[in-house]
Amino acid sequence: MSVVNRKITLALLMSKMKHIRQNILRKTGCALLAAVALGAVAADEPLFDTSLNESVIKIPKRGTFSNIELETTVFKPPGDGPFPLAVINHGKAAGNPVFQARARYSYAARELVKRGFAVVIPMREGFSKSGGSYISGGCNVASNGLLQAEDVVATLDYMTAQSYIDPKHIVVMGQSHGGFTTMAFGTLVYSGVRALVNFAGGLRQDQCPGWEGTLASAFGKFGAAAQYPSLWFYGDNDSYWSPWLYQQMHKSYTTAGGKARLIAFGIYSNGDAHGMFSQRQGLPIWLPEVERFLTEQGFDMNVKFDIPSRRPKATIPPPSLWAAANEVDKAPYLREPGRQAYREFLNRAKPRAFALSAAGNYGWSADNDLAVDSALEICQRKSTTPCQLYLVDDDVVWQESAGGAAQDSVGAK
Numbered sequence: 001m002s003v004v005n006r007k008i009t010l011a012l013l014m015s016k017m018k019h020i021r022q023n024i025l026r027k028t029g030c031a032l033l034a035a036v037a038l039g040a041v042a043a044d045e046p047l048f049d050t051s052l053n054e055s056v057i058k059i060p061k062r063g064t065f066s067n068i069e070l071e072t073t074v075f076k077p078p079g080d081g082p083f084p085l086a087v088i089n090h091g092k093a094a095g096n097p098v099f100q101a102r103a104r105y106s107y108a109a110r111e112l113v114k115r116g117f118a119v120v121i122p123m124r125e126g127f128s129k130s131g132g133s134y135i136s137g138g139c140n141v142a143s144n145g146l147l148q149a150e151d152v153v154a155t156l157d158y159m160t161a162q163s164y165i166d167p168k169h170i171v172v173m174g175q176s177h178g179g180f181t182t183m184a185f186g187t188l189v190y191s192g193v194r195a196l197v198n199f200a201g202g203l204r205q206d207q208c209p210g211w212e213g214t215l216a217s218a219f220g221k222f223g224a225a226a227q228y229p230s231l232w233f234y235g236d237n238d239s240y241w242s243p244w245l246y247q248q249m250h251k252s253y254t255t256a257g258g259k260a261r262l263i264a265f266g267i268y269s270n271g272d273a274h275g276m277f278s279q280r281q282g283l284p285i286w287l288p289e290v291e292r293f294l295t296e297q298g299f300d301m302n303v304k305f306d307i308p309s310r311r312p313k314a315t316i317p318p319p320s321l322w323a324a325a326n327e328v329d330k331a332p333y334l335r336e337p338g339r340q341a342y343r344e345f346l347n348r349a350k351p352r353a354f355a356l357s358a359a360g361n362y363g364w365s366a367d368n369d370l371a372v373d374s375a376l377e378i379c380q381r382k383s384t385t386p387c388q389l390y391l392v393d394d395d396v397v398w399q400e401s402a403g404g405a406a407q408d409s410v411g412a413k
Contacts, residue, residue: 051308056102070155072123073102085160097128104368108173108277142218142221142222167191170192170193171197172196173196173198173199176200180201182201200276201232215249223252233276325396351367352371
């Protein structure tokens with residue numbers, strides 16, 4: 001047994017009791033109660049994007065101590081296929097992973113579906129509504145990546161058995177912790193996988209001494225066993241990785257033998273470069289490069305389906321002078337759980353919307369074209385009074401009449 005495998009086994013044994021405890025919490029509903037107490041709305045489902053044939057499935061994963069299911073989003077083109085497969089691995093938000101919202105990467109998914117790909121986004125073990133518990137691997141960041149990669153294998157085992165999937169044309173992508181997971185997966189031989197794409201990949205471990213050097217070293221280990229060509233995207237104003245660090249990660253990977261073309265796109269003008277992949281403004285940066293790269297790997301990247309972005313049905317009021325987006329205390333009617341949810345929401349990717357009602361109920365949705373409609377619907381599910389949009393993307397749009405009733409309120413649809 002290799003040193004890495006011994007460490008993985010130790011991490012699994014150490015997490016056994018935590019794993020069992022987490023499953024008990026899920027079965028009793030305590031995790032949901034905790035989410036409500038924290039103001040999280042992970043239990044609220046946004047509207048499915050029917051233009052992308054969006055669905056959520058449960059993918060089985062066989063574990064050392066028990067079998068679990070991975071909450072997985074699927075987008076697919078119209079028809080029966082077979083379609084090439086794109087797996088997108090999600091990042092890790094701050095806090096308990098069980099409260100993390102289901103990842104969708106709607107802009108990327110739409111562009112891939114237009115080019116004939118089926119897109120699958122698995123929530124890894126311990127994230128969102130997936131079973132099990134998150135296993136960090138401690139400060140051994142390489143073992144963390146390899147543990148996460150097991151969920152990619154489980155996803156591929158399930159998806160390649162579906163009749164609408166072309167098992168010979170697979171690309172694995174990932175952002176942040178998902179990019180790191182992608183590069184760890186790249187050490188494994190899996191038939192049909194042709195390429196990897198890494199968007200700002202890594203895992204920041206401030207609590208671990210020398211974590212930057214350890215992270216660069218982990219990429220070197222992955223590069224020494226790399227099986228596939230890869231394309232990397234990093235920006236200079238990334239809040240997680242300095243230019244020096246991502247250059248070191250790339251150097252360690254390629255010096256060890258890994259094939260990786262680095263797209264260092266400099267300063268990202270739409271904010272933190274770490275979130276470039278999830279935003280509409282990031283498309284001109286990564287999409288042409290990915291098209292070129294995947295064409296070189298034998299994929300047909302021509303647009304095959306006309307799938308325009310969805311437009312919200314609800315009317316979006318113009319920006320108001322009520323407050324700035326980050327002035328949390330100025331949001332009316334919200335109690336502390338709602339304010340905590342709003343703080344969390346402000347870290348979400350656009351398109352995004354937050355709605356609330358005079359009864360103190362709220363709902364939000366992010367990272368999808370239907371965020372406005374979804375936020376209103378989620379809010380209205382809970383409220384006996386009409387819900388109104390408070391913030392759309394970065395603009396507060398709330399307006400209130402002199403009598404205290406919201407103008408142009410939106411009721412249940």
